[in-house]
Amino acid sequence: MKRLSSFVLLLALLQISLLLAAIPQQVNYQGFLSGSSGNPLNQTVALTATIYSDSLGVTTLWTEIHPSIVVTNGQFAVVLGSVSPIPATVFSGAVRWLGIQVNSDPELRPLRPMLSTPSSYRSLIADSSGYAKSVADNSVTSTKITNGTIQLVDIGQNSATAGEVIKWNGTAWEASPEAGGSGGWTDMGAYMRLATESDSVAIGVAVPTAKLHVEGNLRLRQGGDILFGNTNCKINSGTEDLLISSSDDLYLEPEGVIRIRDFGAADWMLIDPAAKEVGVGTLAPEDMLHVENNAVSGAAFLRVESSNASSHGETGIRFETPQNRWHLRMDDYTNNNIPAGSLSLRSQDGAMEALTVLEDGKVGVGITSPTRKLHVNGSVQVKDTLYAGAINPTLIAASRQPNEPGLAMNMLLNEVSLDHSNTVIVSETITVPDSGYVLAFAAATASMDHTWGDNDDYEATISQSSAYLPPSNRARVKLPMNAGSGVYVFTLSPIATFFVEAAGDYTYRLYGHRNGPAETQVDYARLTLLYVPTFYGTIFWEKSSPEAELPSAVQRSNGPPDAALDTKAESLPAEVQPLLQELVAEEIAKLRKEFEARLTAIEANARR
Numbered sequence: 001m002k003r004l005s006s007f008v009l010l011l012a013l014l015q016i017s018l019l020l021a022a023i024p025q026q027v028n029y030q031g032f033l034s035g036s037s038g039n040p041l042n043q044t045v046a047l048t049a050t051i052y053s054d055s056l057g058v059t060t061l062w063t064e065i066h067p068s069i070v071v072t073n074g075q076f077a078v079v080l081g082s083v084s085p086i087p088a089t090v091f092s093g094a095v096r097w098l099g100i101q102v103n104s105d106p107e108l109r110p111l112r113p114m115l116s117t118p119s120s121y122r123s124l125i126a127d128s129s130g131y132a133k134s135v136a137d138n139s140v141t142s143t144k145i146t147n148g149t150i151q152l153v154d155i156g157q158n159s160a161t162a163g164e165v166i167k168w169n170g171t172a173w174e175a176s177p178e179a180g181g182s183g184g185w186t187d188m189g190a191y192m193r194l195a196t197e198s199d200s201v202a203i204g205v206a207v208p209t210a211k212l213h214v215e216g217n218l219r220l221r222q223g224g225d226i227l228f229g230n231t232n233c234k235i236n237s238g239t240e241d242l243l244i245s246s247s248d249d250l251y252l253e254p255e256g257v258i259r260i261r262d263f264g265a266a267d268w269m270l271i272d273p274a275a276k277e278v279g280v281g282t283l284a285p286e287d288m289l290h291v292e293n294n295a296v297s298g299a300a301f302l303r304v305e306s307s308n309a310s311s312h313g314e315t316g317i318r319f320e321t322p323q324n325r326w327h328l329r330m331d332d333y334t335n336n337n338i339p340a341g342s343l344s345l346r347s348q349d350g351a352m353e354a355l356t357v358l359e360d361g362k363v364g365v366g367i368t369s370p371t372r373k374l375h376v377n378g379s380v381q382v383k384d385t386l387y388a389g390a391i392n393p394t395l396i397a398a399s400r401q402p403n404e405p406g407l408a409m410n411m412l413l414n415e416v417s418l419d420h421s422n423t424v425i426v427s428e429t430i431t432v433p434d435s436g437y438v439l440a441f442a443a444a445t446a447s448m449d450h451t452w453g454d455n456d457d458y459e460a461t462i463s464q465s466s467a468y469l470p471p472s473n474r475a476r477v478k479l480p481m482n483a484g485s486g487v488y489v490f491t492l493s494p495i496a497t498f499f500v501e502a503a504g505d506y507t508y509r510l511y512g513h514r515n516g517p518a519e520t521q522v523d524y525a526r527l528t529l530l531y532v533p534t535f536y537g538t539i540f541w542e543k544s545s546p547e548a549e550l551p552s553a554v555q556r557s558n559g560p561p562d563a564a565l566d567t568k569a570e571s572l573p574a575e576v577q578p579l580l581q582e583l584v585a586e587e588i589a590k591l592r593k594e595f596e597a598r599l600t601a602i603e604a605n606a607r608r
Contacts, residue, residue, distance in 0.1 A: 025088065026081035032074045033102065040074025048101040049080050051090055055097050055111055061090045163187065259283075306330075324349045338368050379433060379503065406430060412525035418446065418458065418514045422466040425525045427509040436533040438498045440473075441587050442510045443594050445491040445524040452485045456516035460492040462527070464508055472496070479518075491524075493591045500531075528587055 029049070033041045050063040064084040069076050080086065090096060097111040160166070160175030167176045183196040194201070202208035204215030220226070226235040232247030244250065252258060253273075260269040270279040279285030281300065282292040293300040306312035314336065316329025325348035331338050338344045338356055345355040356364040364370030366377035410428035417423075425444055432438065440462045450456050457478035461469040473496035479488060500506055510527045514520040 025085040026079050027086065028077070029080050029098075030075070030077045031100070033071050033076060034074050041071045042073060044068050044070050045076075045102050047076075047078060048107075049078070050099040050101075050107070051086070051114070052097045052099060052111060053094070055113070057097065057099055057107070057111055061096065062086050163189070306332075342368075344368070379431060381433075406432060406531035408529040410527050412444075412522065416512070416522045416525075418512045418520040418522060420513060420515065422461075422469065422511045422513050424466075425460070425510045425512045425522050426527045427507060428527045428529055429505050429507040430529040430531055431505050432500050432531045433503050434533055435501050435503075436499075436531060438500055438506060438508070439530040439532060440496040440498065440508050441493070441528045441530070441591055442495070443491060443493045443524075443526050443591055444510060444512060444522050445489065446512070446520050446522045448479065448488045448490065448514070449519045450479050450483055450485060450488055451518065452483065453481050454517050455479075455481055456514070456518040456520075458490055458492070458514050458520050459512065460494050461511045462494050462496040462508060463511060464498070464506070466509075466511055469511060470496070491594060491597075493594070495591075530587065 033045070035041055047066045047069045048063065049066070050057070051061045053059040053061050062084065064080070064082075066078055066083065069078055096114045098114050099107045099111050101107040158166075158175055164175045164177055166173050169176075183194065183199055185192050186195045200208040200210065201212050203213070205213050220237060222237060222239065224237060225231075228234060230247070232245060234245050236243040236245065258271040258273070259267045260271075261267045267283055268281065270283045270285065272278070272285065275285075276288055277285040278289050280289075280291045281294070282290055289302075291300050291302055304315055304317065306315040312332060314327070314329050314332040316327055319326040319328070327346045327348055328343070329346065330343055331340055337346070337353055339358060341359045343357045344353050346353050352366075353364075353368050354366070356368045356370065358364075358370065362370040362373055362375065364375045364377070367375055408428050408430040410426050412426045416425050426442075430438060442460065442462050444460045446458050448456055448458055455478075457476060459474055459476045461474040463469045463473060473494055475492035475494040477490045477492060494510070496508075498506070498508065508527065508529060510525060512520075512522055
C-alpha cells in the first residue's frame with residue numbers, strides 16, 4: 001500500500017490569480033511516497049488528483065489522472081492542471097481540499113487543505129488594484145474594452161426566460177420573446193417556424209413564387225418522405241427505389257407525353273394521353289396499345305396469366321361493341337364450358353363457344369371437344385377450292401360443293417312391337433346444303449304370329465310426320481283368312497321421294513302398323529337417305545297429283561313440252577354422273593336382294 005508522507009510539500013498556488021485571466025491554470029505539486037513498511041518507493045505509478053470544496057470529499061470541483069509518475073527514493077513531482085486545466089472558478093477564495101489516489105488504492109485520507117504562500121497575500125492588493133479602485137462607477141466605456149473579449153458568461157440572465165432574446169424597447173435593452181411583428185424565424189424548441197405565416201421561403205432565388213422556392217437541388221436523406229396532406233399521400237425514397245403513395249387516386253397530367261426509360265438509357269416506353277395510345281418498345285404507337293421489339297431475333301409477346309395452379313380463373317382478352325361481347329380465353333379452374341388447357345373464342349351474348357383449340361392441336365368449330373384436327377359441328381361452305389389429301393380438287397371445287405350428293409343411314413337396334421297405331425321403327429336425319437330431293441329407301445323385316453281364320457296385314461311407310469302417311473310411300477303385305485296358323489316373316493321395302501326447298505337438317509321416319517289380331521314384331525330395319533341436288537338441271541317427279549300441287553321448283557314451265565322441268569339450265573357435270581348413278585344403283589340392288597330373299601323364304605314357308 002502506498003501512503004503520502006506527512007511532510008508533503010505544498011509549493012503550489014504560486015501563480016494562481018483570481019484577478020488576471022492570463023495567469024497559467026496549473027499548480028506545481030511535490031510529495032513523498034513510501035510503502036506499507038515505511039520504505040521509500042522507487043517505481044512508476046498512476047496518480048489521480050482531485051480538488052473538493054469540502055474536507056470530506058463530497059463535492060468535486062476538478063480532477064485529472066497522470067498515468068505515469070516516476071517516484072525516486074519516495075519523491076515525485078507533478079503539475080496539476082497539465083492534463084485538464086484548473087478553471088479559475090475553482091479558487092473563489094474559499095478553502096479547497098486536495099485528494100490523491102495512487103494506482104487503484106483508495107484515495108488517501110485525510111484530504112489536504114490547499115493554503116496560500118506568504119507572497120500571495122500581496123495579490124489581493126496588487127499595484128494595479130489601486131488604479132482599478134480609482135475607476136468611478138458607470139465610467140467604463142467601449143474604449144476601455146478590447147473588442148471581441150466580452151464572453152457570454154459575462155452577461156447576466158437579467159430576468160430572461162428560456163426562448164427569449166435581448167431586444168431594444170426604445171429606451172433600454174430587455175429580455176423578451178423572439179417572435180415579433182417584424183416577422184422572421186421563431187425557434188419553437190423542437191422546430192423552427194416563420195413568425196408571419198403568410199411569408200414564403202426562398203433558397204437560391206430572390207423572389208419566391210411558392211411557399212418554398214428552391215433554385216437548385218433539393219436533397220432528402222435515404223428513407224425521407226415528402227408528404228402531401230397526410231401520411232398516406234407521399235413520395236418516399238428507399239435504398240435505390242422511389243415510392244409514390246396515395247390513399248386515393250394518383251393523377252399524372254402532362255401537357256405532352258409520358259416517357260419511361262431504363263436509367264441512363266434511351267426512351268423505351270411512351271404514353272400519349274391526348275391520343276390515348278401506349279407504345280411499348282416504340283415511341284410512335286399506331287394503336288391504343290402498340291408492342292414492338294426491333295432487336296435482332298427479338299420477341300414481342302402480350303402476356304395474360306393466371307398463375308394459381310390450384311384455383312385459377314378465366315384468362316384471356318375481351319372484345320366488346322354494343323352488338324356483342326367476345327372472349328378469347330383459356331379455361332378457369334372449374335373448366336367452364338371448355339376442356340382444361342384449351343383456348344376458346346366465345347360469344348358472350350350468344351352464350352356459345354364458336355371456336356375451341358385443344359392442347360393437342362385439334363380445332364372444333366361449334367363443338368368444344370373436337371376429335372379430329374378440324375371438327376365442324378354444322379355445315380361448311382367453301383368459297384374457293386378445297387384441297388383434301390389425295391382427292392382431286394377439281395371434283396370438290398367450291399362451285400360444286402353445295403350440289404354434291406349426300407348419304408345418311410340408320411339401322412334398328414332393338415325389336416319394335418307393332419300396334420294398330422303408327423309406330424316409329426327407325427329414324428334418321430340428313431343435312432342438305434341446298435334445295436333438292438331426298439330419296440328414302442327402307443327395309444323392315446317383321447314376324448307375324450297368324451291364326452287361321454284371321455285377316456292380318458302389316459304396313460311400313462316412310463314419312464316426316466305420323467300425322468300424314470302418303471299412300472305412295474307405303475309398302476304392305478296381307479295374309480288371307482285361310483292361311484295356316486303359324487309365324488310368317490315378311491320384309492317390306494318402301495321407297496319415297498321428298499322435296500326440300502332450302503338447306504337444313506331434315507328428319508325422316510320409318511313407321512309401321514298392323515291390321516288384325518296377329519302379334520307382329522320388327523326385328524330388322526334400315527332407313528337410307530340420299531340427297532340429290534337440283535342444281536344440275538335434271539329432275540324426276542312421279543306425278544300423282546294435279547300440276548298445281550307440285551313444288552314450284554319442279555312445275556313445268558310455259559315453254560315447249562320438252563323443255564327442262566328445272567328453271568336452272570346447267571347440266572349435270574360429266575364426272576358426277578357416274579358417282580350418282582353408282583350410289584343409287586348400289587342402294588337399289590341391296591334393297592332388291594333383301595326383298596327377293598325374304599320373298600323366297602315366305603314362299604318356302606307357304607309350301608309347307
